[in-house]
Ligand SMILES: Cc1cc2nc3c(=O)[nH]c(=O)nc-3n(C[C@H](O)[C@H](O)[C@H](O)COP(=O)(O)O)c2cc1C
């Protein structure tokens with residue numbers, strides 16, 4: 001069967017500078033979390049329901065007021081111009097064409113205003129969310145949030161799994177630490193507090209001093225919904241609900257931060273239980289097929305996001321490549337939903353999920 005993401009991955013590997021390929025593909029430490037994200041999905045199976053008479057299907061979901069044609073979003077990934085000269089502009093047009101939400105990275109090589117404009121040029125109501133690393137200086141965070149608001153972003157996704165930068169062995173071996181000349185993290189240009197004559201592009205700071213107080217401050221300064229990305233402990237999920245956060249992304253940063261983190265699909269049930277329906281719970285990490293999407297939804301995710309498959313599509317064939325990958329996910333998820341006897345995402349329930357390799361029901 002023609003699998004667009006696999007084709008894209010093969011092409012991307014052949015086309016990319018090996019240093020850049022390893023930047024995108026790699027993970028932290030011994031890459032245990034990276035590998036486990038995909039493997040954990042393979043350890044789970046779905047018990048299909050039969051004869052349910054679901055004549056037509058609708059794969060769409062609504063997330064914090066934004067409609068997506070499928071429960072598969074584009075996860076924020078940095079530096080798209082390393083993958084293709086059109087970079088984030090191509091990704092944004094493809095996500096808009098596929099009718100899904102793009103979560104644009106703060107570490108994009110294109111400014112957020114240009115990204116939203118590209119998405120809207122394809123579909124005026126296209127939704128773009130902005131991924132944010134809270135910066136130690138409140139005025140810098142504030143300026144980034146204003147940029148996202150002015151660009152028309154409809155949610156902020158605050159990444160909270162990066163108190164320090166992950167150590168990526170592949171990058172260390174290659175000595176890859178900086179973008180090549182001509183490329184920059186454009187959202188970091190001309191921010192307040194830059195010393196006169198200092199670098200126009202600020203480095204992105206990761207800070208272990210961040211606390212719930214910073215999230216509270218952020219919520220007080222923006223009307224946009226705030227999601228936290230990188231929550232794995234159920235106590236943090238409960239705290240997020242209590243703090244008035246609007247959504248969670250269960251994520252281990254694609255295995256690029258804590259290498260001992262669990263596979264995200266294994267962490268998901270406890271987060272879903274802790275949240276008890278009070279917030280939408282998204283998941284990313286290792287989602288590679290429509291069946292993976294169906295398993296995550298059955299275990300209580302409202303939607304998932306895909307990171308590397310989108311980068312491979314972009315590297316393989318620009319906007320067209322990303323569109324092919326996203327359309328493939330829509331059709332593969334529709335197929336999985338149909339085979340489970342479902343008509344809509346909400347029909348995927350936890351009783352459908354069993355572990356492979358066990359005897360008996362093996363219910364989750
Ligand atoms: C090359 C690359 C760059 C990434 N950059 C960011 C980023 O800037 N901000 C962020 O919150 N997450 C970032 N992530 C993590 C993704 O948002 C996401 O959690 C992860 O890629 C999902 O796993 P998957 O690649 O297996 O689908 C990055 C991941 C990759 C692979």
Ligand SMILES: O=C(O)C(=O)c1ccccc1
Pocket residue numbers: 078107204253256
């Ligand atoms: O590479 C990453 O995973 C990532 O999150 C990041 C963060 C800041 C700058 C570049 C990439």
